[in-house]
Amino acid sequence: MRLAESFYGQTSTRQKSGARGLCVYTFLLYSNPADFADMTPEDWVAQKEVYGAYIGALQQAGVFVDTDWLQGVETATTLSAASGSVKVQDGPFAETKETLGGFFVIDVPDLDAAIEWAGKCPAAQFGKVEIRASAMDSV
Amino acid sequence: MNNAVRAAENVARASYGRLLAILASRSSDIASAEDALSEAFSKALTLWPRDGVPDNPDAWLVRVARNRLIDGQRRNAKLAPEDDMPELIAEPETIVPDKRLHLMLVCAHPAIDPKMHTPLMLQCVMGLDAEQIGQAFLVPKATMAQRLVRAKTKIKANAVPFAIPANDKLSPRLEAVMEAIYGAYSVDWLETGDDLGKEALFLGDVLSAQLPNNAEALGLAALLGFAAARRDARIVDGEFVPLDAQNPALWNEPLIRGAQAMLRRASALGQIGRFQLEAAIQAIHARRIDNELMDWRGATQLYAGLCQLYPTLGAQIGYAVALSHLHGPDAGIAVLDALPKTQVAGLQSYHATRAHFLAEQGKLDDAAKSYETALALTFQPALRVFLQEKQSAIVAQL
Numbered sequence: 001m002r003l004a005e006s007f008y009g010q011t012s013t014r015q016k017s018g019a020r021g022l023c024v025y026t027f028l029l030y031s032n033p034a035d036f037a038d039m040t041p042e043d044w045v046a047q048k049e050v051y052g053a054y055i056g057a058l059q060q061a062g063v064f065v066d067t068d069w070l071q072g073v074e075t076a077t078t079l080s081a082a083s084g085s086v087k088v089q090d091g092p093f094a095e096t097k098e099t100l101g102g103f104f105v106i107d108v109p110d111l112d113a114a115i116e117w118a119g120k121c122p123a124a125q126f127g128k129v130e131i132r133a134s135a136m137d138s139v
Numbered sequence: 140m141n142n143a144v145r146a147a148e149n150v151a152r153a154s155y156g157r158l159l160a161i162l163a164s165r166s167s168d169i170a171s172a173e174d175a176l177s178e179a180f181s182k183a184l185t186l187w188p189r190d191g192v193p194d195n196p197d198a199w200l201v202r203v204a205r206n207r208l209i210d211g212q213r214r215n216a217k218l219a220p221e222d223d224m225p226e227l228i229a230e231p232e233t234i235v236p237d238k239r240l241h242l243m244l245v246c247a248h249p250a251i252d253p254k255m256h257t258p259l260m261l262q263c264v265m266g267l268d269a270e271q272i273g274q275a276f277l278v279p280k281a282t283m284a285q286r287l288v289r290a291k292t293k294i295k296a297n298a299v300p301f302a303i304p305a306n307d308k309l310s311p312r313l314e315a316v317m318e319a320i321y322g323a324y325s326v327d328w329l330e331t332g333d334d335l336g337k338e339a340l341f342l343g344d345v346l347s348a349q350l351p352n353n354a355e356a357l358g359l360a361a362l363l364g365f366a367a368a369r370r371d372a373r374i375v376d377g378e379f380v381p382l383d384a385q386n387p388a389l390w391n392e393p394l395i396r397g398a399q400a401m402l403r404r405a406s407a408l409g410q411i412g413r414f415q416l417e418a419a420i421q422a423i424h425a426r427r428i429d430n431e432l433m434d435w436r437g438a439t440q441l442y443a444g445l446c447q448l449y450p451t452l453g454a455q456i457g458y459a460v461a462l463s464h465l466h467g468p469d470a471g472i473a474v475l476d477a478l479p480k481t482q483v484a485g486l487q488s489y490h491a492t493r494a495h496f497l498a499e500q501g502k503l504d505d506a507a508k509s510y511e512t513a514l515a516l517t518f519q520p521a522l523r524v525f526l527q528e529k530q531s532a533i534v535a536q537l
Contacts, residue, residue: 023298110167110300111250131250133297 024065024134025114027104031127032097033072050122058106063117069102098128143187150196151180156264156345158197160238162204164301167245169263169291171211172204179204197235239264240316240349241301243342247315248299255290256319257326262287264345265338275326275335313350317359317414320346324363340367347401357405358415364398365421367391379525387428395425413449416441420457435464452482456492468499487516491526498533507533 039047051069058064076092092099104121108114111133118129155176162172179200193199246259258276261267273283293299304312324339340363347353347360372389373380380386402418420441423434442458455478463471475483475493483489494509510530517523 025297109298110302111248111297112300112302112304114297115250131297135296 022107022109023111023114024105024107024136025111026132026134027106027114027118027121027123028100028130028132029069029102029104029121029123029127030098030130031101031123033099033101034097035126047122054120054122057120058104058117063106063108063113065105065107067102067104070100073099101127143192144184146192146196147180147183147187150183150200151266154197154200154235155266156239156242157235157237158200158204159263159266160242160301161201161235162208163263164238164241166208166212166295167298167301168295169245170288170295171208175204175207175211176200178207201235237349238301239345241303243316243319243346244303244312245294245299245301247312247319248294249312249315250297250299251290251293253315253318255286256315257322258283258287259290260319260342261323261335261338264342267338313353313356316346317355320359320363321414324366336363336367336370339363352408354405354408354410355412355414357401357408358412358418361398361401361405362414362418362421364394364401365418365425368394368398368425374521377521377524378528379519379521381525382424383433390425390428392428395428398422399425411444411448413445416445416448417454420445433464435461439465452478452486452489456486456488459496460492463496463499468496471496472500485516487513487522490516494529498529503533503537507537 055064055067073092078089078091078093080087080089102123106114106117108117111131114131114133118124118131121129123129158176159169159172162176163169166172182203183196183200187193242263243260246263247256251259258272261272261275262269269284269287270280272287273280276283278286303309320339320342323335323342326335340360343356343360343363347356350356368391369382369385369389370391372385372387373382375386375389398418399422402415402422405415405418420438423438423441427433439458439461442454442461445454446458455474459471459474462474472493475489475496478489490509490513494506494513497503497506497509507530510526510533514523514526514530517526
């Protein structure tokens with residue numbers, strides 16, 4: 001398990017070991033902003049604590065890599081250079097009821113471990129958590 | 140055929156899933172393991188006739204295939220041949236451990252589309268090709284091949300582990316495995332004409348051998364044994380024969396005795412479940428092999444239990460039939476009438492059963508109409524012959 005061991009040494013780097021060692025998974029957190037319309041400032045403080053506890057648990061387990069939560073989709077700007085010139089547009093790339101609100105990046109041995117952590121993610125309680133494995137170094 | 144060639148082919152048939160499970164378990168890369176294994180088999184076909192069959196053919200094949208895999212991984216990792224990859228060096232193994240349960244758990248993983256659980260298992264554990272699987276599921280070969288590739292890519296990309304989950308997580312995962320095996324059995328042979336009964340029985344035997352103390356795994360294996368035993372009795376002279384009209388002399392007695400023993404072992408564990416109930420119903424029918432009369436009371440009770448525990452349409456139609464043998468066609472019709480109309484509208488067995496009850500009630504016009512509907516939903520030739528004969532007998536009385 002030499003590869004895996006050397007990888008454990010360098011925490012918080014986003015890469016994937018060649019053979020089966022560690023895998024990096026990103027949780028994309030989707031929810032419907034309408035579900036939060038009625039939340040009071042106290043509710044938000046409570047939410048923040050819940051997420052803080054989750055981050056703490058990830059860190060304690062040594063699997064935490066990164067997280068962020070995002071401003072509302074109504075503030076999004078979308079850019080593409082696919083047509084040859086850079087085009088900047090107001091709004092998200094797709095209008096959907098459930099929008100990307102944040103993400104977590106963790107590194108764990110396999111999908112079962114990722115599913116286990118995703119199940120504990122507070123976002124799973126009211127929205128959806130999409131699990132995507134890292135493709136870095138896999139091609 | 141040369142003995143060595145036959146040895147290679149026998150190993151291929153008997154050990155395919157076992158070898159693939161071992162080869163794929165480290166990397167979750169099923170496709171590469173399949174390629175490596177097929178190269179090892181073709182090497183065996185060349186070398187064994189010349190050098191003789193090795194003492195342990197399985198271990199030989201694993202070693203050769205694993206060396207292939209290591210070469211491939213070295214290339215992918217862009218390592219020079221002299222670089223050390225200690226965790227990948229193939230240990231000489233004398234006993235190839237059986238990791239087929241791990242493989243089955245991967246095939247029926249919750250992250251994989253449930254529709255693909257059975258096809259994946261048929262390919263990975265049994266070595267069936269996309270064409271054979273496509274035929275059974277009425278899907279073109281190319282489409283089935285593409286779906287299988289996609290599922291294997293997902294397993295690899297996500298590092299779906301070849302592992303047995305801890306106790307509290309294991310039981311839903313095993314349910315999915317059993318459901319997938321049952322899926323192979325229930326691929327409707329009446330519609331496709333290409334049943335997978337033998338394959339399902341094989342998978343059930345593998346599972347029950349790995350889980351000798353799991354009552355439902357034993358129950359499932361028993362159920363599949365009873366069903367496979369009747370293979371030669373269900374179509375006679377091109378006509379479908381319903382279970383209670385089958386000639387027990389055409390049943391495969393060793394398979395029935397094996398299934399009876401399996402069900403006894405399951406019952407002794409004292410955990411009732413859906414598959415054991417289904418197997419117990421089959422066991423009642425199977426008693427006719429010992430010249431016993433059909434016990435419809437026992438069958439009715441078991442069907443009632445099954446309908447409570449696991450109320451599928453099939454179970455409820457079975458209950459209606461059993462009940463009608465005790466209390467007449469009115470009781471049977473009443474059970475059918477309670478089923479959700481939209482769900483039974485396209486169900487051949489519902490209309491055929493209903494037609495049978497109506498004929499018994501003397502409502503010949505309605506019976507003829509119901510047979511008509513059943514026929515319109517039936518494509519399997521032997522079953523069409525059966526239904527047509529029933530229908531003409533009624534039309535003749537009108």
